[in-house]
Amino acid sequence: MYDIIEQHRIQDQILSERLNTVLPQVMRETETECWVIASREYNEDPMFQHIVPSMYPHARRMTILVFAMKDDKLERISVSFPDQYLDRYYRHDFDRKTETQLQALERVLREIDPQTITLNISDSYAYTDGLSAGLYRLFMKELPQDLTSRFTSNDQAGIRLMETRTETELKYYPEVMALALEIISDAFSPKVIHPGVTTCRDVMDFMIRRVNELGITTWFNPDIDLQNDTGMHGEETVIQKGDLVHCDFGIEYMNMRTDTQRLCYIRKDGESEAPEELRNALKRNNRFQDIVREQMKTGRTGNEVFLASIAQGKAEGIRPVLYTHPLGLFGHACGPTIGLWTDQNPIYPAGENVVHEHTSYALELSIIEYLEMYGRDTYIFTEESVVLVN
Numbered sequence: 001m002y003d004i005i006e007q008h009r010i011q012d013q014i015l016s017e018r019l020n021t022v023l024p025q026v027m028r029e030t031e032t033e034c035w036v037i038a039s040r041e042y043n044e045d046p047m048f049q050h051i052v053p054s055m056y057p058h059a060r061r062m063t064i065l066v067f068a069m070k071d072d073k074l075e076r077i078s079v080s081f082p083d084q085y086l087d088r089y090y091r092h093d094f095d096r097k098t099e100t101q102l103q104a105l106e107r108v109l110r111e112i113d114p115q116t117i118t119l120n121i122s123d124s125y126a127y128t129d130g131l132s133a134g135l136y137r138l139f140m141k142e143l144p145q146d147l148t149s150r151f152t153s154n155d156q157a158g159i160r161l162m163e164t165r166t167e168t169e170l171k172y173y174p175e176v177m178a179l180a181l182e183i184i185s186d187a188f189s190p191k192v193i194h195p196g197v198t199t200c201r202d203v204m205d206f207m208i209r210r211v212n213e214l215g216i217t218t219w220f221n222p223d224i225d226l227q228n229d230t231g232m233h234g235e236e237t238v239i240q241k242g243d244l245v246h247c248d249f250g251i252e253y254m255n256m257r258t259d260t261q262r263l264c265y266i267r268k269d270g271e272s273e274a275p276e277e278l279r280n281a282l283k284r285n286n287r288f289q290d291i292v293r294e295q296m297k298t299g300r301t302g303n304e305v306f307l308a309s310i311a312q313g314k315a316e317g318i319r320p321v322l323y324t325h326p327l328g329l330f331g332h333a334c335g336p337t338i339g340l341w342t343d344q345n346p347i348y349p350a351g352e353n354v355v356h357e358h359t360s361y362a363l364e365l366s367i368i369e370y371l372e373m374y375g376r377d378t379y380i381f382t383e384e385s386v387v388l389v390n
Contacts, residue, residue: 001179001214007254008054010172014255015053017166019089023067024074026164030157034114035067036105038135045120045130047158050255050329055085062135064105065090068112075112079105102142109147117147118154124349127334128158162334163326163359170387173256173360177385180251180258183210187247188264195241195266200224200234207249216253219331223248229374241268242373244278246381250331257331259362261383281369285380288313288320288367292338296324296388300355302336303346310344319368327362327385335359360387 002010027035039045039059049057051065063086064079078090079101086092094104109117121136122129140148165173186192187207207222225234226243239245243266250259263282265274273279292309300308306322313320321344326335337350338361364383371378 002254004215010168011054011255014166014168015051015089017168018050018161018164019076022164022166023161024069026157026160027067027069027074028072030154030160032067032118032154032157033069033116034109034112035118035154035157036064036109037067037120038062038064038131038139040132040135043132046127046330047120047130047162050162053085053089056083062101064101066105066108066112068114070112077108079108100142102138106143106147109143115150116152117150118157119151120158121153122155122158125155125159125334127162127330128153128155159334159353160356162329163356165328165358165360165387169256169328170358170389172254173385173387176251176253176256177258177260179214179216179253180249180260180385183207183214183251184247184249184260184262186210188245188262193239193245193264193266195239195243198239200226200237200239200245203239203245203247207247211251216251219250219252219257227374227378229376231376232379239266241266244378246379248381248383252331255329257327257329257333258385259325259327259331259364259383260385261364261381263381275373277371277373281367281371281378281380282382284318284369285365285367285382287316288318288365289363289382289384291316292322292324292363292365293386296338296355296361298355298357298388301352302338302355303348303351305336305355306339306346306351309338313367321366321368321379324364325362326359328360331362333360335361355388357388360385362386 037045039048040062041059044059060081066077068075076090078086078092079094082092093108120128120130187203192206204222204224211218224247226245228243245264248261291312295305295308309322310320322339323341324338326333336353337347362383363386366379366381368377369380
């Protein structure tokens with residue numbers, strides 16, 4: 001664990017890489033000429049925390065950031081109240097003594113004179129739908145029609161910016177993941193689970209307390225359940241010997257998210273390891289993980305990966321369930337959706353996004369196996385945080 005000052009240093013290093021390297025590349029790739037991202041205090045755009053420094057946690061009244069490509073070079077402008085931290089990353093261009101904030105924005109846009117002005121408005125994605133209705137109405141009221149007529153939206157600009165991992169993120173992501181695995185390992189240890197006494201809720205409470213002690217957060221409450229010969233159970237169910245306990249757990253640390261599922265078999269008296277059929281079932285799950293990862297080829301859509309993975313899994317005698325998703329700055333993050341737990345079909349429009357390098361995913365899936373030990377179909381759940389690099 002890093003202390004909070006070192007965490008801020010790392011986050012700001014990531015920000016510099018995102019603004020200096022990733023953003024210009026994305027704007028060229030998506031043909032984004034000018035991009036205005038505006039937020040009001042405590043009602044920030046989902047992108048906000050990922051394009052501002054660590055010491056600028058909220059918009060100040062109204063923060064307006066403008067990105068403009070001029071002569072193939074990116075200019076970053078803050079049409080906001082001056083701030084010593086924000087202004088290290090953006091050129092401040094608003095004199096509140098002589099102009100209103102919207103007058104300053106009009107002036108800046110006229111100096112840029114773009115053919116199109118991208119706003120974060122989307123019918124399909126939360127990440128690119130961050131401009132509030134109130135701010136949009138304000139823009140339409142205060143800015144002249146010859147500028148508002150240039151307003152457009154560009155989902156791919158936001159998706160590509162948020163899904164692309166920087167070199168520093170790739171460096172620290174394994175450490176973030178190791179921390180999550182350490183908490184799971186403790187939760188699934190004899191010091192926490194006492195068969196016949198401990199409930200699923202007790203294990204969940206341990207994880208919540210441990211996260212709080214470490215000074216980090218989860219992006220969803222841990223999910224703990226178990227399977228046995230009577231079915232699947234959770235919450236207040238007491239864990240017994242012979243049960244298969246399952247967790248779904250994700251932390252948020254230094255603006256990076258993890259998403260992990262693990263299984264824990266509670267050995268019966270006289271058992272030195274899990275039953276062979278359960279170990280073999282896990283091997284088949286691991287094989288399906290390999291299939292999906294092999295199918296996640298750059299340039300393929302999420303739907304293409306889904307269909308190819310399911311087809312190959314079934315051809316190898318596996319009963320697969322696939323619901324892999326992008327992971328990174330958000331838990332269910334920007335990029336191609338590869339199936340849903342609730343819908344084992346191609347997903348539109350999110351499944352039509354394309355797999356790119358320098359992105360991260362929760363390789364989330366399961367297989368269904370009939371286990372003699374339980375006399376019923378059993379879900380073998382796994383989920384790994386993975387990155388795609390050259």
